[in-house]
Amino acid sequence: MSYPYEWPFSLLKRAAVHHLDLHLELLNSGFTLSDASAYNIQFRGTRPVFIDVLSIVPYREGEYWAGYRQFCEQFLNPLLLVAKTGIPHHAWFRGNLEGIPVEDMARVLPLRARISWRVLIHVVLHARMTANSRRANAAVGDAASKVGRRPMSKAALVWMLSGLRSWIVGLRPRGTGRTVWGNYEQHTSYAPGETEAKRAFVTRYVEAHKPKELFDVGCNTGAYSEAALSAGAGRVIGFDFDQSALESAVARADDKRLEFLPLFLDAMNPSPDQGWAQRERRGFRDRASADGLLALAVLHHLVIGRNVAMAQAVEWLLAMAPSGVIEFVPKQDPMVQRMLAHREDIFPNYHIDAIRHELARRGRIVSEQTVSSSGRTLFEFQRGRGDGR
Template sequence: MDDRVFRVLRPVAKEAFKALHKSAFYKQMVDSGRLIDSKSIPNPGLTSVKKDDLVIEHPVIPLISYPYEWPFLMLKAAALHHIDLQIEALNAGFVLSDASAYNIQFKSNSPIFIDVTSIRPYKDGEPWLAHHQFCESFLAPLVLQARLGVSYQSWYRGNMEGIPVPEVSKLLRIRDYFSPTLLSHIVLPATLSRKEKRNLRLTAVKNASKGLPRSRYEAILQQLRHFIESLSPKGVEASTWAHYSAENTYLPHETKQKLSVVSSFCQEYRPTSIVDIGCNDGLYSACAAQNGASMVIGLDADQGALHRAYLRSCAENLPFTPLYTDLTNPSPNQGFAEVERRSLKERLGFVDAVIALAVIHHLVIGRNIPLVRAVAWIVSFGGSGLIEFVPKDDQTIEEMLALREDIFPDYTRDNFIDALKRHAKILSSEVVSESGREIFLFKAH
């Protein structure tokens, strides 16, 4: 049953789910693709199920990604998706009991809410109990990059549940204090002690019957929505590879030739899922998606390139999801007992093929990864694929070595081929630039 997803609901959660499942709100959200479908089923043989429990099944989402892998626009889309779902749930008599960013996944470029058990009937007068969690999961990291130009991914991954509001508050500038949204959702909460927050929460729960009116609850959500909608990532257009497709060292006919190699590979070998290592702005990912791949996952660490890649995916409605990944430090197994969040490599175990164009030299020369290990790592992602070798006399490598000693005597075409042959059969190769860049088509052993 590894290819199926079940949840076991205890009696309280079961009743909340039944109320949700029969509502018009549930049908509308599922039909629009904004909420994952859920069906109650007989026990499929799970030993943990008790007499009064309910078993539900969800469709499998092949790609599971985490908020610390999402570029700014994806985290923003997830935040808006959460707020919109919360507003519509509130108007239908329901509420989201928590605000974890992990409750949202992406199908291509579109967010979908996957935790139906966090949707429960609304109690008149209750406060937004997940406000603090929303601010740390969504608002704080978005503000960090939009207002201060500081990328949040590494910090988010280290803390795992988001960016602490008090820490972001310390970094804000004086002029940020004049933002009503930042003042009420970041600055003031950061000044309260843990005890004061707990007392306020307990008071709010006790006084729920005469507490926050629904109209005020929605007004808070609308204020946050308007603010988040206005945010844009600071400084991404100035990043190193943001304009790679337009400003690289390729001549136009060479780029066209590379696109032809990618399209021919996809049409001939028909991989359904592809990982594009070093996807930059998504030019070749888009080509793969347009030539038969039903899912393309792009990996890159450049914020500007990922920004343009996600915009490309949305504008062209592509089955393409770009993710933030430092190729030499990808997301590991982490969380409690190191099993709470799985490594990126493990989550990408389903892909059929890999594309690694103009990336091997960045690993070997840029990050000092041994050539044989870099090649083995790339090949391990898929059963077949394309990998580009960039010779040392290429302009890009000459620039990389201009201000450092060349300590890479093993970085040669012959050694690259030997390394590739250890793990794959080379089916063909094609020179795609005047400098001698060469793309190899391989099938893993």
């Protein structure tokens, strides 16, 4: 189960197009959709799947699109936020589970973005009609309530849906070009042979355990997720916080038809339990249960980058799966040296014996291998009672 505020831009866009395509197909068969909730979509790999069949209802000639405002706030506006301003949609959408209100969207769009008849209709005028409707204490909640009271032909509805589809298909994320982690594979501290050693270690682990579902925390562009799938993993759910890396990961999954779903995750601020009674949308921790785990080049970001205690970081990772692979990146590695270049080294307990100790406390180390000249070491762990090695 994943939520729209965890989807990369390209997956949110794909879900929007899927919703519109389904609606158009239903209209051809005499049906329509009673709402336009983004939560009605889930993903198998990067393929959207509609899950709310109860929202499919018979179409009545002349009725307005009841889910128009909902579609704008949960699909269109988050996509426009990214495409027009370069601001990721995740935090805003998560902060308001119903999406980005049309009034707010109209306020944040730059002037140059408003010079578009589509933006004018679906955002600016939409927001104005919403404000007018509320001021008049209108009984109808839809932003286009005045239009909603008039008959709307099926042809007009099809034109509206098709126009939105054409517009959304052409949207591109702004400001997700070259980033440090999006180009990580081209700028790692690994020599070619060392990368192969790391890949071989991951492959051996997956071949031995054949996890049906594998988490790849810090998946970056998905290279090791792909390796895990090639080795026999059933499917992989990847997590990263870098927008460019996630877009590259989605492209990899598409190009190679992988059972791989890349999702946005800020480990220091993961999705919480929220909604009605904090039970409507489950938090990351409640859903974070897999058969296997890859946590490659993640630990140093938590401990050194975000000041998380080694014990807590290891405990958080091991809670996700009964077995897996964790990478330890030592202080002498160039990547860690960059992190320490502009701050005081206050991490005396960040060393390889510390991670050995923490893994042994919570289970056992099945195997370990140093895979780089800088001392990067991979640990295969088995979670258990803490019987050491």
